[in-house]
Amino acid sequence: MSASEGPLFTDRKDPGALRTIGEVADALGIKQHVLRYWEEQFPMLKPLKRSGGRRYYRSEDVAMVETIDRLVHREGYTLKGAKAVLSGKGAVAAAPVAAPVSSFAQAGSGVSLERLVAIRNRLAAALEA
Numbered sequence: 001m002s003a004s005e006g007p008l009f010t011d012r013k014d015p016g017a018l019r020t021i022g023e024v025a026d027a028l029g030i031k032q033h034v035l036r037y038w039e040e041q042f043p044m045l046k047p048l049k050r051s052g053g054r055r056y057y058r059s060e061d062v063a064m065v066e067t068i069d070r071l072v073h074r075e076g077y078t079l080k081g082a083k084a085v086l087s088g089k090g091a092v093a094a095a096p097v098a099a100p101v102s103s104f105a106q107a108g109s110g111v112s113l114e115r116l117v118a119i120r121n122r123l124a125a126a127l128e129a
Helices: 021-028 032-041 059-074 079-087 101-106 113-128
Strands: 055-057
Touching: 021 032, 021 055, 021 059, 032 059, 055 059, 059 079
Parallel strands: none
Antiparallel strands: none
16 A cells, blocks of 8 residues: 555545544554554654543544554554654664564565564664763
8 A cells, every 4th residue: 555545445435534443453554562662652643532532543644643653553654763753863773773673574584574674673772871
């Protein structure tokens, strides 16, 4: 899915309609607990909360989730780096730690993507310390 396509909502709601966390999770293929975690990590992601803490995502919230997902899962940014990019605190400081590991894992290296991501995250944490 490209950014111009937008998420795949199958509920026939207006494109600008409020969406529940479940609808957003299903449309973008992201687990609900990850969306809740990202709300904690990214202050600019603020879905509406109604009674009982029920979340409603506006179209701009959905676009923010798509951007975070792209930065973290496709472009290889750490959460800290993605937050810096989104807050406009300099692209140099927020550059990806390395090229996306998925291309290396797909090249037949025999190393799983999960292992490469774990190694990259440990290296990034060591550099930040």
